[in-house]
Amino acid sequence: MQVKETKRNAATSAKPLSRIQEANRKAILNAAIEVFAASGFRGATIDEIATRCGMSKPNLLYYFKSKRQIYQQVLEQTLGEWLAPFEDIDPDGDPIEELRRYITVKLKMSEDNPNASKLFANEVLHGAPVIGEFLETRLKNLVNEKAKVIRHWVGEGKLAPIDPYHLIFMIWATTQHYADFDVQIRAVLGTQAGRPGFYEQAGQAILSIILYGIRPR
Amino acid sequence: MQVKETKRNAATSAKPLSRIQEANRKAILNAAIEVFAASGFRGATIDEIATRCGMSKPNLLYYFKSKRQIYQQVLEQTLGEWLAPFEDIDPDGDPIEELRRYITVKLKMSEDNPNASKLFANEVLHGAPVIGEFLETRLKNLVNEKAKVIRHWVGEGKLAPIDPYHLIFMIWATTQHYADFDVQIRAVLGTQAGRPGFYEQAGQAILSIILYGIRPR
DNA sequence: GTCTATAATTCGATAGAC
DNA sequence: GTCTATCGAATTATAGAC
Known part of the structure; x- marks a missing residue:
């Protein structure tokens, strides 16, 4: 059993992620690999990745700050x-x-x-x-x-x-x-x-x- | 030696092209294959194809009516x-x-x-x-x-x-x-x-x- | 035939309410 | 954390002067 996310410690460089955050990130990356594979970096759109995991575009960009960052992560x-x-x-x-x-x-x-x-x-x-x-x-x-x-x-x-x-x-x-x-x-x-x-x-x-x-x- | 382009005949379905037109079309297609190969259909831009054969974007679109048409032609x-x-x-x-x-x-x-x-x-x-x-x-x-x-x-x-x-x-x-x-x-x-x-x-x-x-x- | 200017659209990214 | 609304950049395509 796991407690709620521990308080952020400004001294730690790697910030801990809640389970929801982890799950959402994984969902995004799974959707992203499909879209990038089918359309390439340029052809892929954030919108399609977001839609494919039931998320809004700005919400997806809450987890990854740019399209390129998602791409690099997936690679x-x-x-x-x-x-x-x-x-x-x-x-x-x-x-x-x-x-x-x-x-x-x-x-x-x-x-x-x-x-x-x-x-x-x-x-x-x-x-x-x-x-x-x-x-x-x-x-x-x-x-x-x-x-x-x-x-x-x-x-x-x-x-x-x-x-x-x-x-x-x-x-x-x-x-x-x-x-x-x-x-x-x-x-x-x-x-x-x-x-x-x-x-x-x-x-x-x-x-x-x-x-x-x-x-x- | 060749005379100027003969007058268009509305009855012929295939319109004859002047030598300049032919040369320009070929130059466009040669530039296009490079750009499409390097960037894919979505990543390629008409501007880059045009620049690569010393042409303006609208002028290129005088020869091919759309980006897709160039792509199909090249393929x-x-x-x-x-x-x-x-x-x-x-x-x-x-x-x-x-x-x-x-x-x-x-x-x-x-x-x-x-x-x-x-x-x-x-x-x-x-x-x-x-x-x-x-x-x-x-x-x-x-x-x-x-x-x-x-x-x-x-x-x-x-x-x-x-x-x-x-x-x-x-x-x-x-x-x-x-x-x-x-x-x-x-x-x-x-x-x-x-x-x-x-x-x-x-x-x-x-x-x-x-x-x-x-x-x- | 070639140009400048611009309309129209798409898309990445942000602002700000909740 | 998630949303609506929207900005701004990039890009296709067209209008119209020359």
């Missing part, structure tokens, strides 16, 4: 979970199994949370104005680290001599394509694309080509 | 050339060589004309409001046709038993990724990504994985 929130499975690639694991698992998880993320993928695609497509610095620092370091792992695997003869960076890009491109271009895939395949098992089928096809393509030969 | 213009190499896949050619050529051409298109790729990515990402019908008709038919070709190749034992549709999506995703996400690639790879020969390197990596991955086994 930051998603960035961590988006990279987690990439970080999880284990240098000591079996190369083919590690990559199989990564591809599978990444494709599942496209299926379960296409909006997160679309959000990033939009941001990067428009020049990454907000996460540009993140890409040049943390992502760059992380990719270099994992590229080194793959190169090591190649050196051990456990993988064919492929370029680690282009392999990583291929995995990202292929898996995220199913989220970012879902409209096109649905248009081409019709109802088939929405059926249960579709993503399993896609996963098998992708794994079959890539894993066989990087097998030592 | 239509690019759609044909975009699909041409896909149509060129020859059912009677050698499967591996046909796909090698297609992947190579597609990657070169991403290198030479990234804006066309970004334009489509934006349009599809936002639900394909303009080219949606095209995707469901002409593109769908074309993909079905080529899928049949690939399936036939598989049946002949010239390719491993892979799903044709997912192979096509993988090729599209991977090659277009280098245009659509060029900012991310540049951020991760630094100056290396801009160097001459980078796309050749990418092409070799992609071809190495995919072509080996679909080889009969």
Whole structure:
């Protein structure tokens, strides 16, 4: 059981939030990711985000002081979970199994949370104005680290001599394509694309080509 | 040598355009593809398109009656050339060589004309409001046709038993990724990504994985 | 055909009552 | 905390002079 919000302490930098405040913030961010994913930063309107969580525009702006602040918050929130499975690639694991698992998880993320993928695609497509610095620092370091792992695997003869960076890009491109271009895939395949098992089928096809393509030969 | 524009004939439905008109229209469309690719439909402004081809806003609207009309024109213009190499896949050619050529051409298109790729990515990402019908008709038919070709190749034992549709999506995703996400690639790879020969390197990596991955086994 | 000026609209953000 | 009302900036599109 929890008491009412404790009095604000001017000395603390992080102000505590009531449960209502927390709930409202979360509702806003959930609505925002949908709208930003569908329309991009410029195309999204505060009004639509507000309406989607049953709030008025000024009330929403009571919680976030600007449209850009909501956008940054949503991006930051998603960035961590988006990279987690990439970080999880284990240098000591079996190369083919590690990559199989990564591809599978990444494709599942496209299926379960296409909006997160679309959000990033939009941001990067428009020049990454907000996460540009993140890409040049943390992502760059992380990719270099994992590229080194793959190169090591190649050196051990456990993988064919492929370029680690282009392999990583291929995995990202292929898996995220199913989220970012879902409209096109649905248009081409019709109802088939929405059926249960579709993503399993896609996963098998992708794994079959890539894993066989990087097998030592 | 050419005389001045001939008098308009009210009976002809297609009105002839003077050379100046033609040149101006082309200049507008060239500027428009850059701006739409960089900012999307909503983010692009007529003012920026106009400025980029040394024109005033009202003057540009003398040639195209609305922002949407420019956008549709640019999309239509690019759609044909975009699909041409896909149509060129020859059912009677050698499967591996046909796909090698297609992947190579597609990657070169991403290198030479990234804006066309970004334009489509934006349009599809936002639900394909303009080219949606095209995707469901002409593109769908074309993909079905080529899928049949690939399936036939598989049946002949010239390719491993892979799903044709997912192979096509993988090729599209991977090659277009280098245009659509060029900012991310540049951020991760630094100056290396801009160097001459980078796309050749990418092409070799992609071809190495995919072509080996679909080889009969 | 090209310009200046401006109408009309949309949208982010704020003021201030409750 | 939430609302109504509204300001101000940006932007599409048009009117009308030249």
